[in-house]
Amino acid sequence: xxxxxxxxxxxxxxxxxxxxxxxxxxxxxxxxxxxxxxxxxxxxxxxxxxxxxxxxxxxxxxxxxxxxxxxxxxxxxxxxxxxxxxxxxxxxxxxxxxxxxxxxxxxxxxxxxxxxxxxxxxxxxxxxxxxxxxxxxxxxxxxxxxxxxxxxxxxxxxxxxxxxxxxxxxxxxxxxxxxxxxxxxxxxxxxxxxxxxxxxxxxxxxxxxxxxxxxxxxxxxxxxxxxxxxxxxxxxxxxxxxxxxxxxxxxxxxxxxxx
Amino acid sequence: xxxxxxxxxxxxxxxxxxxxxxxxxxxxxxxxxxxxxxxxxxxxxxxxxxxxxxxxxxxxxxxxxxxxxxxxxxxxxxxxxxxxxxxxxxxxxxxxxxxxxxxxxxxxxxxxxxxxxxxxxxxxxxxxxxxxxxxxxxxxxxxxxxxxxxxxxxxxxxxxxxxxxxxxxxxxxxxxxxxxxxxxxxxxxxxxxxxxxxxxxxxxxxxxxxxxxxxxxxxxxxxxxxxxxxxxxxxxxxxxxxxxxxxxxxxxxxxxxxxxxxxxxxxxxxxxxxxxxxxxxxxxxxxxxxxxxxxxxxxxxxxxxxxxxxxxxxxxxxxxxxxxxxxxxxxxxxxxxxxxxxxxxxxxxxxxxxxxxxxxxxxxxxxxxxxxx
Numbered sequence: 001x002x003x004x005x006x007x008x009x010x011x012x013x014x015x016x017x018x019x020x021x022x023x024x025x026x027x028x029x030x031x032x033x034x035x036x037x038x039x040x041x042x043x044x045x046x047x048x049x050x051x052x053x054x055x056x057x058x059x060x061x062x063x064x065x066x067x068x069x070x071x072x073x074x075x076x077x078x079x080x081x082x083x084x085x086x087x088x089x090x091x092x093x094x095x096x097x098x099x100x101x102x103x104x105x106x107x108x109x110x111x112x113x114x115x116x117x118x119x120x121x122x123x124x125x126x127x128x129x130x131x132x133x134x135x136x137x138x139x140x141x142x143x144x145x146x147x148x149x150x151x152x153x154x155x156x157x158x159x160x161x162x163x164x165x166x167x168x169x170x171x172x173x174x175x176x177x178x179x180x181x182x183x184x185x186x187x188x189x190x191x192x193x194x195x196x197x198x199x200x201x202x203x204x205x206x207x208x209x210x211x212x213x214x215x216x217x218x219x220x221x222x223x224x225x226x227x228x229x230x231x232x233x234x235x236x237x238x239x240x241x242x243x244x245x246x247x248x249x250x251x252x253x254x255x256x257x258x259x
Numbered sequence: 260x261x262x263x264x265x266x267x268x269x270x271x272x273x274x275x276x277x278x279x280x281x282x283x284x285x286x287x288x289x290x291x292x293x294x295x296x297x298x299x300x301x302x303x304x305x306x307x308x309x310x311x312x313x314x315x316x317x318x319x320x321x322x323x324x325x326x327x328x329x330x331x332x333x334x335x336x337x338x339x340x341x342x343x344x345x346x347x348x349x350x351x352x353x354x355x356x357x358x359x360x361x362x363x364x365x366x367x368x369x370x371x372x373x374x375x376x377x378x379x380x381x382x383x384x385x386x387x388x389x390x391x392x393x394x395x396x397x398x399x400x401x402x403x404x405x406x407x408x409x410x411x412x413x414x415x416x417x418x419x420x421x422x423x424x425x426x427x428x429x430x431x432x433x434x435x436x437x438x439x440x441x442x443x444x445x446x447x448x449x450x451x452x453x454x455x456x457x458x459x460x461x462x463x464x465x466x467x468x469x470x471x472x473x474x475x476x477x478x479x480x481x482x483x484x485x486x487x488x489x490x491x492x493x494x495x496x497x498x499x500x501x502x503x504x505x506x507x508x509x510x511x512x513x514x515x516x517x518x519x520x521x522x523x524x525x526x527x528x529x530x531x532x533x534x535x536x537x538x539x540x541x542x543x544x545x546x547x548x549x550x551x552x553x554x555x556x557x558x559x560x561x562x563x564x565x566x567x568x569x570x571x572x573x574x575x576x577x578x579x580x581x582x583x584x585x586x587x588x589x590x591x592x593x594x595x596x597x598x599x600x601x602x603x604x605x606x607x608x609x610x611x612x613x614x615x616x617x618x619x620x621x622x623x624x625x626x627x628x629x630x631x632x
Binding site for chain 2: 086090091092093094095099102103104105106108115116117119143145146
């Protein structure tokens with residue numbers, strides 16, 4: 001395999017006396033979907049916040065394209081090409097899709113020395129990008145509020161990729177979605193991966209992870225048990241690792257493997 | 260719209276929406292409907308009252324233009340998610356400052372106007388900074404400034420001149436180069452020609468016999484049209500306009516996308532103050548005096564015009580053209596009731612009713628846009 005885009009080496013993060021991360025190593029390669037699994041409180045959020053520049057690691061190093069990196073704030077990480085799509089999206093419901101798509105990155109054209117917002121370009125690109133992602137808009141002026149949750153996630157993902165994200169961190173993108181919408185988002189992840197972007201997919205749903213993941217890292221109480229490739233691990237094993245082993249095994253029988 | 264009709268692979272789940280509903284999702288709709296309704300009403304009831312001859316048209320145009328000037332500022336600020344209740348007091352304050360500088364202190368009028376603009380826009384910026392820094396609702400912060408500015412507007416002339424109206428600005432402005440930009444008129448020769456060929460009436464007696472009854476378009480109207488065009492282009496055609504929508508739609512989401520929300524909001528407070536000062540300067544130059552009670556209740560009239568124009572009180576949605584139409588409705592009705600011989604106190608009743616109607620319509624439109632149920 002080629003060189004990883006980002007390598008988080010033995011990352012530790014302490015909040016006062018609490019050890020949130022106790023030496024986590026994760027690599028993300030271009031064009032792969034790396035699933036980060038873990039139960040609530042396992043340290044997933046802390047880990048991705050460290051990756052996206054919100055937190056500074058207490059110990060360990062971040063290698064971005066082979067070079068050691070220190071992100072002073074999220075802006076640095078975004079500049080470098082690490083984009084995060086949050087559960088609570090950076091979308092404004094009353095604004096049109098194209099205005100949302102280019103929010104903060106508006107294309108300009110100059111007429112009579114005055115810089116104007118190039119709406120034709122914005123509309124065209126938005127329609128193109130949305131069609132690539134399989135969303136048919138009524139028009140670029142359709143308000144984001146009329147889109148479903150899954151479609152909004154897709155707009156946010158398409159936007160991040162369009163503006164040069166090399167690593168895309170998706171923080172539980174499917175946790176609040178229905179079946180149909182989830183499959184849309186998973187399909188989007190697949191499309192983005194094929195464009196050579198490294199995707200970090202955070203979830204506690206093993207099925208969703210297995211549907212698109214190339215590699216799986218399970219976090220448990222701030223530690224990892226290593227990374228497994230697709231096909232090397234069964235859903236049951238992943239589930240057990242996330243839950244920390246025993247308790248779920250006893251439940252499993254009565255629930256009939258539905259978790 | 261064109262892309263939707265040509266899209267070969269259409270989504271079967273997207274229902275075709277009718278042209279009517281599509282038209283309804285324009286913020287200007289309420290304003291357009293209202294304007295048509297108001298003009299129809301007065302054409303039918305007050306056509307021969309003189310409301311639609313040259314003088315009558317000029318009469319309600321000037322009143323509408325006054326509303327428009329402050330409505331543009333209030334509109335952009337409301338779309339950016341904030342209110343300014345100090346607009347009316349700012350009008351009184353700015354007028355009084357010009358009077359004090361030019362009459363009491365005998366500065367040249369151009370200097371008085373410029374210093375007043377700088378001062379008022381600066382106060383607008385203070386409004387904005389307090390709102391941004393404290394996170395308090397702009398409603399409360401600008402309510403405080405409503406009283407602070409009004410207080411000073413009464414206090415200064417009392418202390419300096421022992422009266423609450425300062426006159427004599429017309430004499431001071433004689434020959435000034437900047438004053439005509441606010442108090443002058445344009446298009447004089449055109450109106451003279453129209454009078455000569457009989458398109459508009461001329462005075463038949465007195466010192467102005469032979470001159471047209473309307474001798475030019477006041478600069479107030481020119482300012483109003485200029486500000487509406489500027490505001491509309493700024494909002495819909497520029498990067499900054501997108502930021503205004505974003506700041507009012509969801510400040511947090513806008514910040515996450517790199518929009519300088521604080522800067523946008525402070526600039527909009529400054530622009531609102533600028534519009535109020537334009538209003539005040541035109542008024543002072545026209546009347547030749549400044550009074551401590553000028554601009555009373557103007558902040559509410561501006562907000563009502565903006566809401567009639569389709570802007571949402573919660574921010575993030577609206578239109579400058581709509582606000583301008585709201586101001587036009589306002590002016591036409593206020594003057595029209597006078598022409599129609601209706602008791603003028605009924606104007607307030609009308610105002611309340613149309614405000615209520617507009618807000619209900621806006622809430623409905625908002626549901627249509629965002630797909631809420």
